[in-house]
Amino acid sequence: MTETIGTPAERAAALSSAARAGDRRALARLLTAVENHTAVAEQAMRILYPLAGSAHLVGITGPPGAGKSTLVAALIAELRAAGRTVAVVAVDPSSPITGGALLGDRVRMQSYASDDGVFIRSMASRGHAGGLAATSTTAATVFDAAGFDIVLLETVGTGQSEVEVAAAADTTVVLEAPEMGDEVQAIKAGLLEVADIVVVNKGDRPGAQRTAAQLRAMLAPPGGAGPGSGPGGKRPEVLITTAMTGDGVPALLAALDRHRAAGKDEAAPAARRARAAAQVRAVIVERLWERLAAPTMAVRTEAALDAVARHESDPYAAADALLADLGREETP
Amino acid sequence: MTDRPLKVLIAKPGLDGHDRGAKVLARGLRDEGFEVVYTGLRQTPEMIVTAALQEDVDVVGMSILSGAHMTLVPRVCEQLKSKGLGDVLVTVGGIIPDDDIEPLRTAGVSGVFGPGTTIREVADFIRANATPREA
Numbered sequence: 001m002t003e004t005i006g007t008p009a010e011r012a013a014a015l016s017s018a019a020r021a022g023d024r025r026a027l028a029r030l031l032t033a034v035e036n037h038t039a040v041a042e043q044a045m046r047i048l049y050p051l052a053g054s055a056h057l058v059g060i061t062g063p064p065g066a067g068k069s070t071l072v073a074a075l076i077a078e079l080r081a082a083g084r085t086v087a088v089v090a091v092d093p094s095s096p097i098t099g100g101a102l103l104g105d106r107v108r109m110q111s112y113a114s115d116d117g118v119f120i121r122s123m124a125s126r127g128h129a130g131g132l133a134a135t136s137t138t139a140a141t142v143f144d145a146a147g148f149d150i151v152l153l154e155t156v157g158t159g160q161s162e163v164e165v166a167a168a169a170d171t172t173v174v175l176e177a178p179e180m181g182d183e184v185q186a187i188k189a190g191l192l193e194v195a196d197i198v199v200v201n202k203g204d205r206p207g208a209q210r211t212a213a214q215l216r217a218m219l220a221p222p223g224g225a226g227p228g229s230g231p232g233g234k235r236p237e238v239l240i241t242t243a244m245t246g247d248g249v250p251a252l253l254a255a256l257d258r259h260r261a262a263g264k265d266e267a268a269p270a271a272r273r274a275r276a277a278a279q280v281r282a283v284i285v286e287r288l289w290e291r292l293a294a295p296t297m298a299v300r301t302e303a304a305l306d307a308v309a310r311h312e313s314d315p316y317a318a319a320d321a322l323l324a325d326l327g328r329e330e331t332p
Numbered sequence: 333m334t335d336r337p338l339k340v341l342i343a344k345p346g347l348d349g350h351d352r353g354a355k356v357l358a359r360g361l362r363d364e365g366f367e368v369v370y371t372g373l374r375q376t377p378e379m380i381v382t383a384a385l386q387e388d389v390d391v392v393g394m395s396i397l398s399g400a401h402m403t404l405v406p407r408v409c410e411q412l413k414s415k416g417l418g419d420v421l422v423t424v425g426g427i428i429p430d431d432d433i434e435p436l437r438t439a440g441v442s443g444v445f446g447p448g449t450t451i452r453e454v455a456d457f458i459r460a461n462a463t464p465r466e467a
Contacts, residue, residue, distance in 0.1 A: 024385055024386065025385055025415065025416050025417070028385055028386055028387070028388040029388055029465065031388065032388045032465045035336075036336050094367075095362060095363070095365075098362070098363055098364065098365040099337055099365045100337060100361065100362040100363060100364060100365040100366050100367065100368065101337070101362060101367045101368065102358055102359060102362045102368050102370060103367060103368060103369045103370065103387075104369075104370045106369060106370075106371045106372070106383060106387075107370060107371060107372035110371075110372070110375075110379060111379075112382075113376065113378040113379040113381075113382040113383075114378055114382075119386055120383075120386055121386055121387060122369050122387055124337070124367045
């Protein structure tokens with residue numbers, strides 16, 4: 001019962017070392033702490049973050065029903081055959097009405113019950129809108145520090161603009177199903193722009209080859225001109241898989257490995273820098289909110305929010321005034 | 333963090349292929365504000381316990397219509413205990429003869445729900461009896 005005795009720091013230390021030693025229950029409990037944003041989670045990150053950084057973080061995103069979970073299951077099989085350990089963070093949406101969620105991604109990921117090299121965790125998005133849960137990146141860090149070779153971050157079924165996964169992952173795979181749209185869909189801004197690898201799944205369906213050809217033509221046109229070759233633009237590989245049968249999955253894994261190896265020089269540090277910025281920024285915002293809600297500030301904060309609600313003040317003036325108040329508190 | 337949703341695993345152990353009830357319940361518990369992990373058909377006790385452990389659920393609910401509950405359910409309970417998950421609330425729904433209810437309770441099942449149970453009854457039972465994970 002290490003998890004209920006001692007200070008948060010002591011519990012975090014006990015859970016972290018147990019998780020790193022292979023205790024799956026401690027790992028699961030740490031992930032719960034992360035999801036619930038507890039003091040233990042913060043202490044655990046102080047321990048685990050410096051120990052993480054060697055796993056390959058792969059984002060899998062795409063519209064609902066494109067086959068993300070089935071592809072993740074096929075990737076698990078391929079990775080295990082190669083002797084690599086794999087963790088999955090599978091996100092499904094929370095109800096905006098009740099807060100409940102139906103997490104159904106495990107249905108496609110059976111048959112690893114007795115394999116310690118696979119760990120699947122479902123997460124509800126809990127109101128976070130970018131395609132992941134607010135805590136998904138932290139969960140990936142926990143898996144990373146626990147020694148998994150690869151962490152697959154599966155988003156909710158996305159529309160055109162849930163691009164957050166690209167900041168969370170080293171390599172972003174965008175899944176499409178055949179006949180999901182014409183070339184114009186492929187040159188719209190958004191999801192496809194952040195793809196490092198585009199996968200046309202359900203490759204056994206009619207139209208898969210044509211969809212892949214259209215995507216190739218629009219995303220990485222020969223000769224260089226085109227959206228993929230712009231400043232900071234990516235030129236994603238376009239692959240075809242049939243996740244149900246495993247066709248094309250070895251080629252996808254090879255492409256993931258290639259992307260990672262290429263990224264070791266330049267692109268990955270940039271992605272990791274962007275991720276670091278997002279993480280630090282999130283903590284700064286959280287810390288500021290905590291200080292604004294602290295007993296010494298709460299009355300002023302509430303008053304400022306009320307004034308904005310009544311349109312007597314505006315959000316910018318209120319924020320500036322509150323930040324100035326915080327600054328004065330600091331230097332008495 | 334008392335406001336976080338309880339997490340419930342809904343599983344179908346054994347070989348019967350009738351999952352409509354499990355799906356209706358999973359959906360209904362979602363509407364009651366739970367985070368429901370649905371694992372699908374034909375689960376072995378090992379698969380259920382592994383899922384419960386990895387997902388760190390507060391509740392394991394099993395739906396069985398095949399009559400195999402006296403074989404499968406005690407096995408799940410035993411394995412939960414041996415993995416340190418003895419505090420997880422276990423419930424069973426389906427076609428369970430009255431005579432089997434007491435032995436199931438002895439094995440570690442807290443709630444047994446037969447035909448005609450409303451989703452609200454199940455939800456209220458879970459809210460009253462589950463202990464939320466702490467970490």
